[in-house]
Every structure is written in C-alpha cells, then in structure tokens.
Amino acid sequence: MTPLSSAETPAKLTKASIERAKRRVRGWFGERGWKPFPFQRETWDAYLAGESGLVHATTGTGKTHAAWFGPLIEYLAESKRAKEEHTSPKRKRGTKAKELPLKVLWITPLRAISADTEQALRQPLDALAIPWTLETRTGDTSAAIRARQRKRLPTALITTPESLCLLLTRDDAEERFADLRCVIVDEWHELLSTKRGSQTELALARLRRWRPDLRIWGLSATLGNLDEAMAALLSQRGERLEVRGEGPDTNASLTSHHSPLTQPRQWLISATTRKVLAIETLIPETMERFPWAGHLGxxxxxxxxxxxxxxxxxxxxxxxxxxxxxxxxxxLKQRPDWAGLIALHHGSIAQQTRRWVEDGLRQGKLKCVVSTSSLDLGVDFSPVDCVLQVGSPKGVARLLQRAGRSGHSPGRPSKVVGVPTHALELVEFAACRDAIASGHIESRQALRKPLDVLVQHAVTIALGGGFRSDELLDEVRRTTGFADVTDAEWEWVLDFVTRGGEALRAYDEYRRVAHAEGEYRVDDKQVAKRHRMGIGTIASDAAIEVRYLKGGRIGTVEESFVSRMKPGDRFLFAGRVLELVKFFDMKAWVRVAKNKTGTVPRWSGGRMPLSNELSTAIREKLQQAKSGVYDCPEMQAVKPVLQLQADWSRIPARDELLIERTKTREGYHLFFYPFAGRLVHEGLAALCAFRLSQLDRITFTMAMNDYGFELLAAKEAPLERALEEGLFDPANLREDILDSLNGVEMAKRQFREIARVAGLVYVGYPGSGKTAKQLQASTGLLYDVFANYDPSNLLLRQARDEVLERQLEHSRMFETLQAIGRSRVVVENPRKPTPLGFPLMVDRLREKLSSEKLSARISRMSVALEKAAG
Incomplete structure (x- = not known):
C-alpha cells in the first residue's frame, strides 16, 4: 500500500491553478479580517502534495481551517470540473451530474458537536460557491436524511466512528467510497486511548485498502506524545516523518527527522502560537486547616x-x-433574576435541550452555562470569555482543553478561574499553572489488541461484502493497535465468529459468520440486523428515559438510581425538582414536584484519577513548601494548612513516601501518601491490606483519594515487619492484586462490556432494552461457561487485563511501587490525624453516613482538631 505522491494527485494541478485557488481562499480570510497562519498554509501544501499527517495546535487557533481548506483548494484548482467529476467506472448509473460523490469524510468523537462542525465547514462552501453537499450522519440524524444517504452520500460527510462502521456493513460500501480522497479525524486525542480509537484504526485500514491514495489528517490539541499519536492514526510505521512547527517569528521551533526510506513523508505540523492563557483561582476568605473534599465549593x-x-x-x-x-x-437560588440567562448542559439531558443551550451560548444570549465534559470539545462559542473550573481538573490537558472554550478564536486570550472544593486543591491549581508553563502535558497511548473490537470488526467486514482470511489479517496488522496480532489469535477470532469458540459451538445463535470457498460472509438477515444495532464500543449502565406524564422527554438517568426509588420520591434533574409517578416500560414517568427539595442522581464515570503530570507538579509545589517557598497566591493561602502538616508530621519531599501512624477512638490508622491518583491508591490499599493480613490476621477498612490511602484496623498492624519483608515489592503484583480484590468478580463485571462489544449479548431493540441486571446475569453465565469449558478463551484474558489496567491502572501501580523502592520511606507518629490524613477519614465516613449526619460528625472532628492545633 503506497501513499499518494505529489505526481499522482487525482487531477493534474498546475502551480498557476493552485495559486489562483489560494488567492480566493486568502480573500475569504481577508474579508473576515483574518490572515492564514503558517501552520495552516503548511497543512494545505502537504495535502496538495498528496501527503498525510497530524496537526497539533492550541484549542481555538484554527485547526479546522487547516484541515478543511486543503480539499477546498484542490477542488478550486482542478480544471474542467464538470466533465471530469463523474468519470469513475464504479459509479452507479443515473447519478445526477450536479451531485458530486463523497470526497471528504470528517470523523468527530462526539455527535453533540457535529452540528457545530457542520456550520463551521459550510461557511466557506457557501462563500466560495463550491457546489458540495455537506451532511452529518450520527445517532441524532433524522430518518429522512438517513434514507437519502442510503441512496447517495454527500460530497462531505461528518460522522462518528460508530456510524462509519455502519456504512462499512453495506454490500456496496467499496463503491460508495470509490471517490473518497480525504479523511479528517477531529479531536484525535480524545479517541486515541479508547476502544473507539481502535475501532477508528480498523475502519481507516479498510478505507486505505480500497483507496491506497487516501490522505488522512488528524487534528489534536493538548497531547504530550505526538509522534505516537500520529503513528496510531496513520498506521504506516517506518516511513519518513517530517516534524514541522512555525518559525521563530511565531514563537515556535522547526525540527525534522528522516528515515533512510524513500517513501513520501508524513507530516507532524505543530503550531505553537502566542495564545495567552490566564489562570486565576478563587481564594476562600477563611482557610480551614483540616480540609475535606467537596465542602468548600x-x-x-x-x-x-x-x-x-x-x-x-x-x-x-x-x-x-x-x-x-x-x-x-x-x-439560580442566589440569583433568581438570572432565570432564562443561565442553563444546564450534560450528556443525559435531551438532545433538543442541549441544542437550545448551545445556540444560546453561540448567539451570546446566555450569561452562564453549567456543564460537564459535554462542552469540552470542538464547539465554537465565540461570546464566551471566561471559564470556571469547579474542583481539581485532575489533569493538565483537561484544564487546557476547558480553558480553550473561552476566547475561542485566534488572537483572543483564554481565561480560566479555578474554584477549589477543598483547601488542598489550591495546590493543584498552582501546580497546573506550573505544568502548563513547562509544557508538561499528558500522553495518551493507543490500546493494544482489544480482541472484542477485532471480533466486532470481523463481523462488520463479513457483513459488508465479505473477506478472505489472509487479506483481512494483512489489513488488520497494518494498524498500530493490532500490528502484533498472532496467527493463533487470528485463528481464534475466526473460530469465534463462525462457531462461537469451543464452549458455544453447539448453539446456532453464535454462528454469525459463514465460511465457504475461502470467503467469510454473513448470510443471516437476523444476525445482520442484530449486528448493526449493536455496533459500537461505548458501554455504560442501562439508561432509563425520563418523561413527563404528558409525554415530553427530559433526558436519561441510570437504572441503578431509579431502581432504588418508589412513586412519590423526588429528585433533581435537568434543573428541575421532579416527582416519580411510576416506573414502567423502561421509562421513568414524572411530573414537576411541588416540594422543591430532592436527591440528586448519581451517574457512573465521575472517578477521574489524578494524572502523572499533575501529580509530579503537585509534589514539586510541596517540595517548595517544605523549603519555605510559597511563590503564588494559592500557595500563600494554603500556607497555614501545610505549616500545621509540618508541625504535626512532615510535608513529604518529592523523593519520600510518608506513612503516618495514628491511634484514635476508632482504632489504629495507617495513612500512606504516594500521590499517584485514586485508582492506583485503590489497588495499593488492597495490596497493602492483603500483605499485612498475611503477617497477622487483621481486618482493615480502607479509604483512598488522589493523595493517598488509609488502612484502619481494631489492632495495630505489623508495619515495620511488613516493610522489611517487602510490603511494596512489585514482585507478584498481578497475582496479589487479583487475590486481594476478588479478581474473579471484578473480571465478571468487566466481561459484561467485552461480551457486548464482541456481540455475545444483545441489548435489545430500541425501547425494549435489557436491564443492567439482566445483562449482568447473562454475561455472568457466559463467563462461567467459558471459565469451566473454554478456559483459554481470549476474552477471559482480556477481561482480567482490563480490570488491572482500566480499573486499577496496573502499569502505573507497578511504576509507583518501583518509585517507592527508590524513595525514602518515612514513618511518622502524630498524636492526631493531620491535614493530609483528615480528608481520607472523611471519605471513609462518607460511605456510612447520610449528608446531615456526616456534616455534623465532621464539624465536631474539625473543632476538636482545631482546638488541639491551638
């Protein structure tokens, strides 16, 4: 598969025709008071030379125009357009002359931002009189548009990875992509380290097989490992790589790397612009020396x-x-006069409401929108000039991404205001500012061989025209994520989709793909229908639709929340207090409650761990504080807290593991502070409890946060002996972790997602889905069948691996144990819990007490500790 060279562009372009086209484009920019940035011009030139690459630029600096105008300039530069447009021998008869075929595919990670992307791409089409059709195809696309697209795709299509894979299931898929010239993957950093990223890699490999001259461009911001990100996107390792940046006049650098190969280059165009970012933090008027998570917000x-x-x-x-x-x-309670001027936005709210909010922001009609990550990406809200971040962003890239929602256009400054929810988050915001200034941004790694995704892809291709084993294997191995798939693993995948593997061969429903005369195809209409309904890798708890009794849709909540409620219970959702009337037909029927108090639904997915980069920056700020350096307003404000920590125990240095041992009326406490993030600490807490209990029969209660973890027992644990015998030894880590956490049960729960992606279970048709309990029961049964009758089943291995990596960050835990091995372990014996230990105690109590009882209990504890501190 040879990339397109500059001499093989789809039409013969002359320097004069290209210059005329660029002149028109520069005129379009000039009419808006803009001037193309150097990185945008470099991207256009690389595209016109037939090359692929990755554009990396700060949010709001023009990545969209960098990618979009390459194909537009090419169209404007080609001559005799009307005659040459329809010469493809594979095009269907009867195509109207003015209907240009699909040329550009724009892949977006979120269907929520597809409408905004469409608006941004349409503006130059209209202004430059380019007769392209432009449409979206996502889960929100209407039935009428879908029906039209089944007959003919537009010239440019904005879609998601899931909808692209649906297109690949068509018998005529190759013909429909016959004129495709370019694929643009927007926000590649958001897809990269997920199964959706693996799904995208496989889909791009199929398109490259049909169109070896296909040009692929990725757009990314806030990413630390650009070379690896581009390799995963383009999946052609070993070719020449050109790393480009803007010149010194725009505060950037220029470097290049060449391999001895003679193939065309791939371009990494990094635009380091002069965009100003202001980070401020709201400093509380009074600073409690014993902070706990959430109370300050x-x-x-x-x-x-x-x-x-x-x-x-x-x-x-x-x-x-x-x-x-x-x-x-x-x-709204504080400012009732803002009713209609403030709004709410998150993924569980109905699409119509979300679009109303987005339009209000875009038009400057809304004073403020309270949002989750649903507004993180892609959307251009020019009137927004300030972003507020409640609580720690947990990562440097996330704060940068959200800050970019303000001043979202070239030349305008971005502003973010941190709102700490407890005193120690002041340190986090200060650390974030330092990490951004130093350019320490998180990296994201492509997944390696998620076989459930490969199983799904094999059925997709078998449905979309069929495949031969050796040909599809070659195609799959051209991706980064599946480059090292072994022959044995591939044979297992084929056996699994054709027979259901060793354990399920007797059941016809698991024979999804037929194999005859070397061809693998889906020939059962019911299998085809179920597969199309189940395409995708996004797995979550069952979503229950919330509707008014009169029928209006409000949004969705998770089944686990609604299942605990009874008629008459009230809850806060979509900015309203609602009363549950009945739960019927997988829907929660509600009405507006007269009593304006209620509980708040809890959704899964809120446990974001502290990133390595932010953790390192926090430890650096603590090292400075240990040396008496408080160099910013945040650190000055938190100084009393850290000074008390030093007086009662110590501020841990960057090369120390601090362990605090304290006795209270509750029992014997051990506090550990690795600063490695909540998920790592969950695993480490279980590991330490397991290894300590091997030395003495002790039952521990555990708590953890992003800074450390607590072990509480009724009698004193043999800490010194455990340290001498390798409490933090990384040897046998995998086995000890699985033993300490009941790894079988955790793997069963993870297997639920894997089984759904691999097509082993069917979630049901729209409106008649299975409950989470039903899905868990069926996948649990499958897990037991495999474990007993097919123990070498590769999906079982994947489930255990994903538990370790995704739920417990096994690799990061191993690195943390190695770092502890190189550090000094310091044990302190404070008389009372310290400012670092107090929030861990609160997190443990939060699991037992109601909000009212917890508040009263914490208040008494805080008063007693403040009194002891003088």
Whole structure:
C-alpha cells in the first residue's frame, strides 16, 4: 500500500491553478479580517502534495481551517470540473451530474458537536460557491436524511466512528467510497486511548485498502506524545516523518527527522502560537486547616457569582453531572433574576435541550452555562470569555482543553478561574499553572489488541461484502493497535465468529459468520440486523428515559438510581425538582414536584484519577513548601494548612513516601501518601491490606483519594515487619492484586462490556432494552461457561487485563511501587490525624453516613482538631 505522491494527485494541478485557488481562499480570510497562519498554509501544501499527517495546535487557533481548506483548494484548482467529476467506472448509473460523490469524510468523537462542525465547514462552501453537499450522519440524524444517504452520500460527510462502521456493513460500501480522497479525524486525542480509537484504526485500514491514495489528517490539541499519536492514526510505521512547527517569528521551533526510506513523508505540523492563557483561582476568605473534599465549593458561591457577573458569557465546568445539577440550582437560588440567562448542559439531558443551550451560548444570549465534559470539545462559542473550573481538573490537558472554550478564536486570550472544593486543591491549581508553563502535558497511548473490537470488526467486514482470511489479517496488522496480532489469535477470532469458540459451538445463535470457498460472509438477515444495532464500543449502565406524564422527554438517568426509588420520591434533574409517578416500560414517568427539595442522581464515570503530570507538579509545589517557598497566591493561602502538616508530621519531599501512624477512638490508622491518583491508591490499599493480613490476621477498612490511602484496623498492624519483608515489592503484583480484590468478580463485571462489544449479548431493540441486571446475569453465565469449558478463551484474558489496567491502572501501580523502592520511606507518629490524613477519614465516613449526619460528625472532628492545633 503506497501513499499518494505529489505526481499522482487525482487531477493534474498546475502551480498557476493552485495559486489562483489560494488567492480566493486568502480573500475569504481577508474579508473576515483574518490572515492564514503558517501552520495552516503548511497543512494545505502537504495535502496538495498528496501527503498525510497530524496537526497539533492550541484549542481555538484554527485547526479546522487547516484541515478543511486543503480539499477546498484542490477542488478550486482542478480544471474542467464538470466533465471530469463523474468519470469513475464504479459509479452507479443515473447519478445526477450536479451531485458530486463523497470526497471528504470528517470523523468527530462526539455527535453533540457535529452540528457545530457542520456550520463551521459550510461557511466557506457557501462563500466560495463550491457546489458540495455537506451532511452529518450520527445517532441524532433524522430518518429522512438517513434514507437519502442510503441512496447517495454527500460530497462531505461528518460522522462518528460508530456510524462509519455502519456504512462499512453495506454490500456496496467499496463503491460508495470509490471517490473518497480525504479523511479528517477531529479531536484525535480524545479517541486515541479508547476502544473507539481502535475501532477508528480498523475502519481507516479498510478505507486505505480500497483507496491506497487516501490522505488522512488528524487534528489534536493538548497531547504530550505526538509522534505516537500520529503513528496510531496513520498506521504506516517506518516511513519518513517530517516534524514541522512555525518559525521563530511565531514563537515556535522547526525540527525534522528522516528515515533512510524513500517513501513520501508524513507530516507532524505543530503550531505553537502566542495564545495567552490566564489562570486565576478563587481564594476562600477563611482557610480551614483540616480540609475535606467537596465542602468548600458551594461556600464560594458569592465569589463565583461575582466572576460570572464580570464576564460577558461564561461556562462553569464541573467534573460530574451530579455537581452540575447542584451548582445550577445554587446559582439560580442566589440569583433568581438570572432565570432564562443561565442553563444546564450534560450528556443525559435531551438532545433538543442541549441544542437550545448551545445556540444560546453561540448567539451570546446566555450569561452562564453549567456543564460537564459535554462542552469540552470542538464547539465554537465565540461570546464566551471566561471559564470556571469547579474542583481539581485532575489533569493538565483537561484544564487546557476547558480553558480553550473561552476566547475561542485566534488572537483572543483564554481565561480560566479555578474554584477549589477543598483547601488542598489550591495546590493543584498552582501546580497546573506550573505544568502548563513547562509544557508538561499528558500522553495518551493507543490500546493494544482489544480482541472484542477485532471480533466486532470481523463481523462488520463479513457483513459488508465479505473477506478472505489472509487479506483481512494483512489489513488488520497494518494498524498500530493490532500490528502484533498472532496467527493463533487470528485463528481464534475466526473460530469465534463462525462457531462461537469451543464452549458455544453447539448453539446456532453464535454462528454469525459463514465460511465457504475461502470467503467469510454473513448470510443471516437476523444476525445482520442484530449486528448493526449493536455496533459500537461505548458501554455504560442501562439508561432509563425520563418523561413527563404528558409525554415530553427530559433526558436519561441510570437504572441503578431509579431502581432504588418508589412513586412519590423526588429528585433533581435537568434543573428541575421532579416527582416519580411510576416506573414502567423502561421509562421513568414524572411530573414537576411541588416540594422543591430532592436527591440528586448519581451517574457512573465521575472517578477521574489524578494524572502523572499533575501529580509530579503537585509534589514539586510541596517540595517548595517544605523549603519555605510559597511563590503564588494559592500557595500563600494554603500556607497555614501545610505549616500545621509540618508541625504535626512532615510535608513529604518529592523523593519520600510518608506513612503516618495514628491511634484514635476508632482504632489504629495507617495513612500512606504516594500521590499517584485514586485508582492506583485503590489497588495499593488492597495490596497493602492483603500483605499485612498475611503477617497477622487483621481486618482493615480502607479509604483512598488522589493523595493517598488509609488502612484502619481494631489492632495495630505489623508495619515495620511488613516493610522489611517487602510490603511494596512489585514482585507478584498481578497475582496479589487479583487475590486481594476478588479478581474473579471484578473480571465478571468487566466481561459484561467485552461480551457486548464482541456481540455475545444483545441489548435489545430500541425501547425494549435489557436491564443492567439482566445483562449482568447473562454475561455472568457466559463467563462461567467459558471459565469451566473454554478456559483459554481470549476474552477471559482480556477481561482480567482490563480490570488491572482500566480499573486499577496496573502499569502505573507497578511504576509507583518501583518509585517507592527508590524513595525514602518515612514513618511518622502524630498524636492526631493531620491535614493530609483528615480528608481520607472523611471519605471513609462518607460511605456510612447520610449528608446531615456526616456534616455534623465532621464539624465536631474539625473543632476538636482545631482546638488541639491551638
């Protein structure tokens, strides 16, 4: 598969025709008071030379125009357009002359931003009189548009990875992509380290097989490992790589790397612009020396309202959907005159409401929108000039991404205001600012061999015209994620889709693909229908639709929340207090409650761990504080807390593991502070408890946060002996972790997602889906069948691996244990819990007590500790 060279472009372009086209494009920019950036011009030139690459630029600096105008310039430069447009021998008869075939495929990670992307791409089409049709195809696309697209795809199509794979299931898929010249993958960093990214890699490999001259361009921001990201996108390792940046006049650097190969180059175009980013933090008026997570946020409501008032338009980001509901209600209660000027936005709200909110932001009609990550990506809200971040962003890239929602156009500054929810988050915001200034951004790695995705892809291709084993294997191995698939693994995949593997061969429903005369095809209409309905890799708890009794749709909540409610219970959702009337037909029927108090739904997915980069930056700030350096307003504000920590115990240095041993009326506490993130600490807490209990029969209660973990027992644990015998030894880590956490049960729960992606279970047709309990029961049965009768089943291995990596960050845990091995382990014996230990105690109590009882209990604890601290 040879990339297109500059001499093989689809039409013979002359320098004069290209220059005329560029002149028209520069005129379009000039009419808007703009001038193309150097990185945009470089991208256009690379595209016109038939090359592929990755564009990396700060949010709001023009990546969309960098990718989109290459194909537009090419169209404008080609001569005799009307005659040459329809010469493809594979095109169907009867195609109207003015209907140009599919040329550009734009892949977006979120269907929620497809409408905004369509608007941005349509503007130059209309202004330059380019007669292309432009449409979207996502889960939100209407039935009428889908029907039209079944007959003919537009010239440019905006779609998601899932909808692209649906197109690949058609018998005439190759013909429909016969004129495709370019694929643009937007926000590649969001797809890269997910199964959706693996799905995208496989789909692109299929398109490259049909169109060896296909040009692929990725757009990315806030990413630390650009070379690896581009390799995963283009899947052609070993070719020449050109790394480009803008010249010194625009504050950037220029470097290049060449391999001895003579193939065309792939371009990594990195635009380091002069975009100004201002990071401020709301400093609380009073600083409690014993902080705990969450309590400080709403107490800063007056300062938040002042920040919103100063801005023309703002977005207030939270980390969970539950927090958005709480903050929206709190702001509206404080400022009832803002009714209609503030709004709520998250993924569980109905699409019609979300679009109304997005239009209001875009047109400058809304003063503030309270949102989760549903507004993180892609959407251009020019009136927004301030972003507020409630709570720690948990990662440097996430704060950068959200900050870019303000001042979202070249030359305008971005502003983000941090709203800490407890005192130690002041350190996190200060650390984030330092990490951004140093360019320490998180990397994202492509997944390696998620076989459930490969199983799904094999059925997709078998449905879309069929395949031969050796040909599809060669195609699959051209991707980065599946490059090292072994012959044995591939044979297992084929056996699994044709017979169901060793354990399921007796059941006809698992024979999805027929094999005859070397061809693998799907010849059962029911299998085809079920597969198309199940395409995708996004797995979540069952979503229950929330509707008014009169029929209006409000959004969705998770089944686990609704199943605990009874008629008459009230809950806060979509900015309203609703009363549950009945739960019927997988729908929650509600009405507006007269009593304006209620519980807040909790959605899964809110456990974002602290990233390595932010963790390192936090430890650096603590190292400075240990040396007496408090060099910013945030650190000055948190100084009393850290000084008390030093007085009662110590501030851990960057090369120390601090362990605090304390006795209270509750029992014997051990506090460990690796600063490795919540998920790693969950695994480490279980590991340490398991290894300590091997030395002495002790039952531990555990708690963890992003800074450390607590082990509480009724008697003192043999800590010194455990340290001497390798408490933090990384040897046998995998086995000890699975033993300590009941790994079988965790693997069963993870297998539910794998089984759905691999097509082993069917979630049902729309409106008649299975409940989460039903799905778990069926997948649990399959897991037991495989474990007993097919123990070498590769999906079982994948389930265990995903538990370790995704739920417990096994690799990062191993690295943390290695780092502890190189560090000094310091054991302190404070008389009372310290400012670092107190929030861990609160997190443990939060699991046992109601909000009212917890608040009272914490208040008494805080008063006693403050009194002891003088």
């Amino acid at each position: 709403i107490r800063q409501l007056p300062m938040v309202i002042e920040a919103i008032e100063r801005a023309n338009s703002s977005i207030l980001f939270t980390n969970t959907r539950s927090q958005t509901e709480i903050w929206y209600q709190s702001i």
